[in-house]
Amino acid sequence: MHDRGKELLKGIRDSAVVKNPVLFEAIGLAPVAAMAVSLKSAIILAVVSCAELVVIELLACLALKRIKSYFRVAVYAVLGVLINIPIFMLFERFAPNETQNAGIFLPLLAVNSLVALHCERFAVKNPFGKTFVDAVSASAGYALVVLLVGVVREILGSGTIYSVDLKLPVQLPGFLYPFGGLLLLGLLAAGVKALILRRHPDAHPERAFDMREISQSHVGKLRNLLDADFNPYDEEETAAPAPRTRTEKQRKKQDAPASEASAQAPQAEPSESPERRTKKAEKKMKKRAKPEKAPRGKAAKAAKTPSDVPKAAAAAEQPQRTRRAEPEDYLSEFDEILSELDAYREKYGMPDGADKADGAQIPASGGADDAEDPKGGEKP
Numbered sequence: 001m002h003d004r005g006k007e008l009l010k011g012i013r014d015s016a017v018v019k020n021p022v023l024f025e026a027i028g029l030a031p032v033a034a035m036a037v038s039l040k041s042a043i044i045l046a047v048v049s050c051a052e053l054v055v056i057e058l059l060a061c062l063a064l065k066r067i068k069s070y071f072r073v074a075v076y077a078v079l080g081v082l083i084n085i086p087i088f089m090l091f092e093r094f095a096p097n098e099t100q101n102a103g104i105f106l107p108l109l110a111v112n113s114l115v116a117l118h119c120e121r122f123a124v125k126n127p128f129g130k131t132f133v134d135a136v137s138a139s140a141g142y143a144l145v146v147l148l149v150g151v152v153r154e155i156l157g158s159g160t161i162y163s164v165d166l167k168l169p170v171q172l173p174g175f176l177y178p179f180g181g182l183l184l185l186g187l188l189a190a191g192v193k194a195l196i197l198r199r200h201p202d203a204h205p206e207r208a209f210d211m212r213e214i215s216q217s218h219v220g221k222l223r224n225l226l227d228a229d230f231n232p233y234d235e236e237e238t239a240a241p242a243p244r245t246r247t248e249k250q251r252k253k254q255d256a257p258a259s260e261a262s263a264q265a266p267q268a269e270p271s272e273s274p275e276r277r278t279k280k281a282e283k284k285m286k287k288r289a290k291p292e293k294a295p296r297g298k299a300a301k302a303a304k305t306p307s308d309v310p311k312a313a314a315a316a317e318q319p320q321r322t323r324r325a326e327p328e329d330y331l332s333e334f335d336e337i338l339s340e341l342d343a344y345r346e347k348y349g350m351p352d353g354a355d356k357a358d359g360a361q362i363p364a365s366g367g368a369d370d371a372e373d374p375k376g377g378e379k380p
Contacts (some may be wrong), residue, residue: 015137033181042150
């Protein structure tokens, strides 16, 4: 029983003081700096924020644990609107001037980040009792700071308290502007932190605003909203596989052939019949065997002679040259062409350079006896 009392007091102290929503978690600073310029405005802000925080955090603990986080954020906004509208209408009837002075900040409290943070960080991870203590303590701490800031700013900036003139000789209107509210919040946070460290040296108020914790809650998971399917339930999300290192990849590549061979060895025989294997082998042989191109031009004529039959047979036995042949293949082919030209000159009795002479023609089909004179007469 004594331990439960200590745990309860520690929870209240952490939620209300050490992790104060405004001073150390730095949540909801804009409404405080813009709205809390008087005690009446501070009361409106405190009532709306505390009502939203308590109701939505308890509902999140009871009914929203199974829903995915990025869908829960949308539910928080809808619940905030449903709570904000009747309270806004109530204050607009009884305090129209203060409600009008609040401007756009009062409707914007429907999407207060204070609610989303406490629901995601505490309500969906703890039982109802601890959630209730956290909601009430955080609301009390938030309301206390807002009321204190509103009273001080009204006294120093307007010289009044709850619209009652105090007849102060000096007024500081700068505190009625947002920068005055932020300045006052900074001084108040420094003073409260000094008191906390004096009584509880092991406490660390600066750790209340932890961006890693926020990113792990609703803000970080909102990035997966576009990639995820619409499935608001089934909260269990599979963790992404860790990146494999280079050694693991190499080891897997080395083990893959052995495992595939052992798995496919007993299944190779019954999977395919012998006829099917022979057909596959024939198809592969047909693909590999490419048709040879018939020689054209001078090469075809030279191949008809009996002296060049061994050369043609040797050329047919050589593998077909690919497009990306090496320079040595081109040189050997050029040497063959030169040798064929020399054989042609020796056969027809042409001296070197005779093909360059004017009017010289090479006979198309017959021998040297069928050649005619270029001038149209008989040969000499």
